Amino acid sequence: MSNFKTEEKISIVYLNKAKKILSGSLFLPINSISDEADISSLGELDSLTFELIVLEIEKSMGCEADPIALLELCTVKDIALLLQENSE
Amino acid sequence: MSLSSEICTYLYEAARSHNGKNIMADFNGVSVLIVQRYDDADHILRLSPAKYRKNMAWFRQTLGASRFSEEGHAWEIRRKLTQSYFNKFDRENAFTLATRYANETISRLLQQTKSKTIDDNILRIMTANVLVDNFFGIKLDETQIDMETLAQLMKVGSDYSFVPMGKTNELYRQNLAQLPDLRRQILSQLSYFRQDGVHQSPFLQELLAADQRTEDHILLEHELISFLAAGAETSAATMGWACYLLALYPEVQEELRAHCLKFWQSNQQNWATLSSLEPLARFISEALRLFPPTPIVARYALEADQLSDVQLQQGQNVMISFIGIQHDKRLRSDPWSLNMNGCRTEKAAGDTMAFSIGPRICGGKQFALLELITFLGVFLKHARFELSSDDAPEFYWKSQMLRAGGHPVYVKQLT
Numbered sequence: 001m002s003n004f005k006t007e008e009k010i011s012i013v014y015l016n017k018a019k020k021i022l023s024g025s026l027f028l029p030i031n032s033i034s035d036e037a038d039i040s041s042l043g044e045l046d047s048l049t050f051e052l053i054v055l056e057i058e059k060s061m062g063c064e065a066d067p068i069a070l071l072e073l074c075t076v077k078d079i080a081l082l083l084q085e086n087s088e
Numbered sequence: 089m090s091l092s093s094e095i096c097t098y099l100y101e102a103a104r105s106h107n108g109k110n111i112m113a114d115f116n117g118v119s120v121l122i123v124q125r126y127d128d129a130d131h132i133l134r135l136s137p138a139k140y141r142k143n144m145a146w147f148r149q150t151l152g153a154s155r156f157s158e159e160g161h162a163w164e165i166r167r168k169l170t171q172s173y174f175n176k177f178d179r180e181n182a183f184t185l186a187t188r189y190a191n192e193t194i195s196r197l198l199q200q201t202k203s204k205t206i207d208d209n210i211l212r213i214m215t216a217n218v219l220v221d222n223f224f225g226i227k228l229d230e231t232q233i234d235m236e237t238l239a240q241l242m243k244v245g246s247d248y249s250f251v252p253m254g255k256t257n258e259l260y261r262q263n264l265a266q267l268p269d270l271r272r273q274i275l276s277q278l279s280y281f282r283q284d285g286v287h288q289s290p291f292l293q294e295l296l297a298a299d300q301r302t303e304d305h306i307l308l309e310h311e312l313i314s315f316l317a318a319g320a321e322t323s324a325a326t327m328g329w330a331c332y333l334l335a336l337y338p339e340v341q342e343e344l345r346a347h348c349l350k351f352w353q354s355n356q357q358n359w360a361t362l363s364s365l366e367p368l369a370r371f372i373s374e375a376l377r378l379f380p381p382t383p384i385v386a387r388y389a390l391e392a393d394q395l396s397d398v399q400l401q402q403g404q405n406v407m408i409s410f411i412g413i414q415h416d417k418r419l420r421s422d423p424w425s426l427n428m429n430g431c432r433t434e435k436a437a438g439d440t441m442a443f444s445i446g447p448r449i450c451g452g453k454q455f456a457l458l459e460l461i462t463f464l465g466v467f468l469k470h471a472r473f474e475l476s477s478d479d480a481p482e483f484y485w486k487s488q489m490l491r492a493g494g495h496p497v498y499v500k501q502l503t
Contacts, residue, residue, distance in 0.1 A: 020272065021268070023268075023271070023272055024267070024268025024269060024271045024272045025268055027152050027275070027309075028275075028307070029275050029279060029307075029309060030275070031279075046149060048149045048150070048248070048264070051261075051264065052267060052268055055261070055265050055268075056268050059265070
């Protein structure tokens with residue numbers, strides 16, 4: 001279940017960015033990641049994976065992310081929304 | 089310099105300074121027993137494997153879960169998936185493929201007339217060609233696989249391999265930042281094997297079917313990476329060292345060439361005949377002994393245990409050094425030199441120990457030996473190998489042991 005207000009309209013651009021981040025971080029084909037997926041259901045989340053997700057999000061945003069916001073990320077849409085909100 | 093880049097040098101130094109003895113080392117604050125004794129390696133790997141867990145978490149974390157990294161049921165289902173293909177491959181077909189790609193490769197090397205070193209990537213492409221063609225019936229050129237990308241991914245993964253959990257620093261952070269991009273590139277390249285219309289060999293069909301069984305958590309791309317890393321990269325690394333040894337021992341090179349030329353002039357140009365040429369097999373074994381492409385395997389003690397000279401506590405990290413074991417003076421009088429006169433039954437020979445022993449022995453050992461002997465036979469038929477530098481090897485490790493800067497060898501056309 002997403003911790004973000006997912007009823008907000010999420011741009012497909014940011015959904016694709018989120019999936020790209022997860023593909024590289026979890027080492028999964030991007031086609032295997034659905035828009036609705038929970039991150040924990042996609043693969044094993046270990047310390048390295050989490051670090052890579054953070055690195056990729058911060059690289060995409062061009063700035064450091066709020067640690068609390070990072071800890072609340074549960075779904076693909078959560079990541080997409082975080083990226084979208086930080087681009088606005 | 090990272091610890092992973094220095095590990096091979098460290099192991100060669102340990103083999104000299106503590107020859108035939110196990111030693112306790114400290115890697116980034118983690119205590120690791122370096123096993124340099126054959127009898128202890130035999131105990132850990134073959135006689136009591138249940139007491140030791142394979143400790144390849146870093147490989148799994150960076151390159152994905154695969155047969156190479158997994159334990160227990162996860163390993164067993166992966167082994168069953170692939171091992172029959174590694175055991176029952178058509179030897180003569182593999183010989184034909186290895187001959188064809190070795191001919192192409194030696195032509196490429198001979199074109200590099202001004203090069204003072206052998207390009208690792210040319211060897212890497214050769215071994216990947218044979219592997220992919222033999223097991224998938226697909227030409228590597230038709231896929232989008234770039235072996236340099238895979239090599240880079242393995243380098244980044246290796247740099248991570250000596251970082252204890254929770255102890256990452258800025259250097260490793262910078263290094264890790266490369267990982268997602270490399271992974272995406274590799275995933276994109278390997279997506280070829282999922283495309284409609286791609287020839288599906290029985291091997292690929294089984295891998296794809298396993299990928300679809302969600303309960304097994306087998307991902308096609310992860311298995312392919314492990315397959316290419318273990319199957320192509322290690323053989324390429326060995327051929328690099330073999331070329332160096334040929335140049336280092338020109339009289340042995342001439343002797344081997346005489347055997348090869350006789351073989352290529354005969355009307356029995358097949359694997360059954362080539363495999364009976366003992367000196368070629370012996371030379372490959374010695375290359376694997378002196379420069380094992382996979383110089384270490386890692387284990388974790390699940391319970392307390394007694395080795396020959398040390399009492400192990402539960403939870404002890406153990407690193408089996410094939411470099412140390414294969415250079416043990418108790419097993420051979422001059423372990424540092426090429427010895428073409430060994431016997432089949434000698435302990436810790438390269439063609440046995442370097443592939444590991446026990447249940448986790450390298451699954452592709454027979455295939456690797458076949459292609460290495462064939463590559464050697466073809467290379468010696470066409471080229472002479474001469475040193476371009478007398479410098480002692482500087483090692484670096486990226487899941488395989490390579491030579492920093494490339495092997496200093498001229499490849500010259502035979503006249």
